[in-house]
Structures are given as C-alpha cells and as structure tokens.
Amino acid sequence: MPVLVEHVLGSFDGEPVRLLELERPVELMGCSWQTLRQLMLESDVETFKLLGYASQIGTWARQHRFCGSCGALMELLPGERAMHCPRCEVQHYPRLSPSMIVLVTRGDEVLLARSPHFASGVYSTLAGFVEPGETVEQCVVREVREEVGVEIRNPRYIASQSWPFPHSLMLGFHAEYAGGEIVPQPEEIEDARWFALTDLPTLPSTYSIARYLIELYRAQRLGLGEPSLPS
Numbered sequence: 001m002p003v004l005v006e007h008v009l010g011s012f013d014g015e016p017v018r019l020l021e022l023e024r025p026v027e028l029m030g031c032s033w034q035t036l037r038q039l040m041l042e043s044d045v046e047t048f049k050l051l052g053y054a055s056q057i058g059t060w061a062r063q064h065r066f067c068g069s070c071g072a073l074m075e076l077l078p079g080e081r082a083m084h085c086p087r088c089e090v091q092h093y094p095r096l097s098p099s100m101i102v103l104v105t106r107g108d109e110v111l112l113a114r115s116p117h118f119a120s121g122v123y124s125t126l127a128g129f130v131e132p133g134e135t136v137e138q139c140v141v142r143e144v145r146e147e148v149g150v151e152i153r154n155p156r157y158i159a160s161q162s163w164p165f166p167h168s169l170m171l172g173f174h175a176e177y178a179g180g181e182i183v184p185q186p187e188e189i190e191d192a193r194w195f196a197l198t199d200l201p202t203l204p205s206t207y208s209i210a211r212y213l214i215e216l217y218r219a220q221r222l223g224l225g226e227p228s229l230p231s
C-alpha cells in the first residue's frame with residue numbers, strides 16, 4: 001500500500017490499532033471504501049468511537065504537515081499526539097472545534113429547523129461554532145438569534161458529544177423561548193417551525209446529540225423513560 005504516514009492509535013478488544021494514511025485510495029481485496037457517515041449509521045457505538053477518533057487524528061495530521069508560522073515540514077512529536085516544527089519549535093495538537101447545539105422549547109412545543117443539506121423531511125435542533133471571545137452561553141443566544149431571529153432565556157448545559165465531522169465537540173443545551181417570531185436565516189435555514197411533542201417530524205440519527213436533546217425533553221414532558229446518549 002502507498003502509505004504516507006502511520007499513527008499508533010491504541011488498542012481495541014486487546015489488539016493494537018494503527019491508522020495508515022494512504023497517498024490515494026487503492027483497491028484492496030475483500031475491502032471497500034466507506035464514508036465516516038455511512039459507518040456511523042452501520043457500526044456499534046464502540047467501533048464508531050474508534051473510527052471517529054482515527055478520522056480526527058488523520059485529518060489533523062494531514063492538515064498540519066507544514067508549519068503555519070514558518071512553512072517548514074512538521075514532524076510527529078514522539079510520545080505525544082502533537083506535530084512539531086523543528087525550525088521554530090511551534091507545536092500543534094489535534095484540532096477541536098467547540099460547537100453548541102440547543103433545543104429551544106415553549107411548553108409542549110419545540111423549535112426545530114432544516115438546513116438545505118439535510119436529508120429530505122428531517123428537522124433538527126440549532127447548532128453553531130463558538131467564536132473567539134465568547135462564552136458558550138453567549139454563543140447559544142447569538143446562534144439562535146442569527147438562525148431563527150428568536151430570543152431565549154435560561155440556557156442550561158445538558159451533555160456533550162464528540163462529533164468527528166470533521167472535528168467538532170458538541171456542547172448540548174436546553175433553552176426556553178423568550179420572544180420573537182421565527183425568521184429563518186437566508187441560505188443557512190431552509191425552514192424552522194414549532195412542533196408539538198406529540199407530532200414531531202423526521203428526526204436526525206439516534207446517534208446524534210440533537211436527537212438525544214429532543215428525546216430527553218419529550219420523555220420529561222410526557223413522563224416517558226429517559227433516553228441514553230450513545231457517546
């Protein structure tokens with residue numbers, strides 16, 4: 001195989017696991033290439049966690065081959081998960097992008113939206129990347145305002161999830177509606193509506209924290225058993 005670089009990842013079921021980054025996709029007997037999204041839908045949670053980790057390490061190392069400060073070829077630092085510049089000594093650790101995701105509610109109704117690239121009919125919670133200088137709570141307020149023009153109150157942290165598409169760390173919140181009419185952000189939001197908990201549209205994958213936030217609130221309001229977050 002045309003191996004570009006090899007990363008030792010750890011072990012799985014007692015066996016050592018390595019990630020081989022190939023120069024190009026080659027045909028391998030008995031194997032086929034799949035996207036990480038397909039694998040999320042088809043794997044068990046433990047396997048997907050390993051694949052998500054491998055994908056994030058591979059993406060980070062591939063995108064940090066050269067030093068962003070001086071342009072020199074970077075090296076993997078032995079004994080640490082870091083890329084190191086031998087010329088100017090800069091270190092780059094795997095990249096994580098903190099992102100908030102929030103379920104906005106109004107009694108027995110939840111605010112869900114569609115982005116133009118969702119599968120047909122699917123509605124989800126609002127999400128967005130944290131910007132430099134803001135707290136996650138400020139990000140929740142800003143993103144909801146930008147994406148649907150609605151004001152919220154009491155943003156409350158619920159749970160988090162690693163989301164390897166390509167390197168998000170999802171910070172899940174619940175917030176209450178405080179005012180305003182829904183105005184979808186042009187281009188970003190195709191449609192946004194209030195849905196009754198007893199009449200929800202097609203929801204995102206059961207693996208997602210978006211789905212968990214919705215199911216958790218539904219369980220709490222309707223007195224059902226609480227879901228568990230696969231993470």
Ligand SMILES: NC(=O)C1=CN([C@@H]2O[C@H](COP(=O)(O)OP(=O)(O)OC[C@H]3O[C@@H](n4cnc5c(N)ncnc54)[C@H](O)[C@@H]3O)[C@@H](O)[C@H]2O)C=CC1
Nearest residue numbers: 097099101127128129161163165166168170208209210211
């Ligand atoms: N696990 C889950 O349940 C869900 C996860 N997500 C993830 O949340 C993240 C944020 O969601 P979006 O609504 O797409 O974000 P968003 O509302 O901030 O808009 C996306 C835009 O942000 C910019 N962007 C891209 N990467 C960035 C980065 N690393 N830092 C700052 N800005 C960046 C680009 O201009 C992009 O078009 C994505 O990674 C998405 O995959 C979104 C919904 C559900």
Ligand SMILES: [Mg+2]
Nearest residue numbers: 126127128147
């Ligand atoms: Mg968004």
Ligand SMILES: [Zn+2]
Nearest residue numbers: 067070085088
């Ligand atoms: Zn350098």
